[in-house]
Amino acid sequence: MHRSSIESEAAAGRVAAESRDSGLFVHRVGRGEPLVLLHGLGESHVGWHPVIETLAAHHDVIAMDLPGFGRSPSLPANRTPWGHRLAAAVQERLDDLGVDRYHVAGYSLGARVAFRLARSPRVGAVVAIGPDGTGTPMERLQGYFHLMAARGVAIGLAPASPVLSRAAVGRSVFFSGNRAMPWRLSPGDAQQLLTGFATAPGFEPTNWAGTFEVDTGLHRITQPVLILQGTADPLTTQVIRYLPFLPQAELRWVPGSHHVAPSDAPATVSAEILRFLGRHPLGPASVDGSGTRSANGLAGSWLLSEPTPRTTTGSPTGDLCSTGR
Numbered sequence: 001m002h003r004s005s006i007e008s009e010a011a012a013g014r015v016a017a018e019s020r021d022s023g024l025f026v027h028r029v030g031r032g033e034p035l036v037l038l039h040g041l042g043e044s045h046v047g048w049h050p051v052i053e054t055l056a057a058h059h060d061v062i063a064m065d066l067p068g069f070g071r072s073p074s075l076p077a078n079r080t081p082w083g084h085r086l087a088a089a090v091q092e093r094l095d096d097l098g099v100d101r102y103h104v105a106g107y108s109l110g111a112r113v114a115f116r117l118a119r120s121p122r123v124g125a126v127v128a129i130g131p132d133g134t135g136t137p138m139e140r141l142q143g144y145f146h147l148m149a150a151r152g153v154a155i156g157l158a159p160a161s162p163v164l165s166r167a168a169v170g171r172s173v174f175f176s177g178n179r180a181m182p183w184r185l186s187p188g189d190a191q192q193l194l195t196g197f198a199t200a201p202g203f204e205p206t207n208w209a210g211t212f213e214v215d216t217g218l219h220r221i222t223q224p225v226l227i228l229q230g231t232a233d234p235l236t237t238q239v240i241r242y243l244p245f246l247p248q249a250e251l252r253w254v255p256g257s258h259h260v261a262p263s264d265a266p267a268t269v270s271a272e273i274l275r276f277l278g279r280h281p282l283g284p285a286s287v288d289g290s291g292t293r294s295a296n297g298l299a300g301s302w303l304l305s306e307p308t309p310r311t312t313t314g315s316p317t318g319d320l321c322s323t324g325r
Helices: 005-011 045-056 083-096 109-117 137-164 168-175 187-199 203-212 236-240 266-279
Strands: 017-019 026-029 033-038 059-064 102-107 123-129 225-230 249-254
Touching: 026 045, 033 045, 033 083, 033 109, 033 266, 045 059, 045 187, 045 266, 059 083, 083 109, 083 203, 102 109, 109 123, 109 203, 123 266, 137 168, 137 187, 137 203, 168 187, 225 236, 225 266, 249 266
Parallel strands: 033 059, 033 102, 102 123, 123 225, 225 249
Antiparallel strands: 017 026, 026 059
């Protein structure tokens, strides 16, 4: 599928483009090396709004709604939204847009999808903000029920979202569960995120899949990885557990931030991302022994096989309204 003219202009940095076509919804703006942004469970690309403008001054920013969230269609009902399937949907959309090599950043669920994408040599560097998914069985079960409770709260509050989103106090009613400074959300973003959390068709199946999925291929990620972690995030223990499995990872703290650091500390998060990507520019794609450019195409060993449900690692133990995964 070829890109529309407006998408081509966005890639050149002239305009911001929003499009879905038949795939995932994309907000694209800026110029430079492509940087894909992925959001957390229950949210959408709107969660990246506080940092997009700054990042777009240096990168071709491609902020995407994951399947079943925001304005993106869900995966077919018979396809469980395991991480590798979400990653495949993202890669397919990038193929549609003509994007070959790129960096990727994600928070929460988006960070875990970023790790799946990083199996591909098409990915240059990875930024993971508050990645969950390494908890104990009890943490996993607690996280599942906390997130379902948060969904119920969102459904109850959604009809009042136009009123709640107007005042700082109202924005704090729901978003204090995953943001240390929820009043920093703009009224428009708060309303979109709250209603999206309440209505996203992908919420329940993705939450359920995340409860059982275990990523056993982290050691295969050879790209540089930056983990940004808020000091006020209750998932910090889970996040730190990633470090022994990622050979090229470095950890940077975001003081005072909760689970969604791009919202709590946009200046710090933007600066850290730009610093890291500046140190790790995109190089040429790797070449395998046969001389084939292995960054081309969707097929390849980086797409993991169907995972076996397990209960040996966990989900978040965050507050009631945490987006967690």
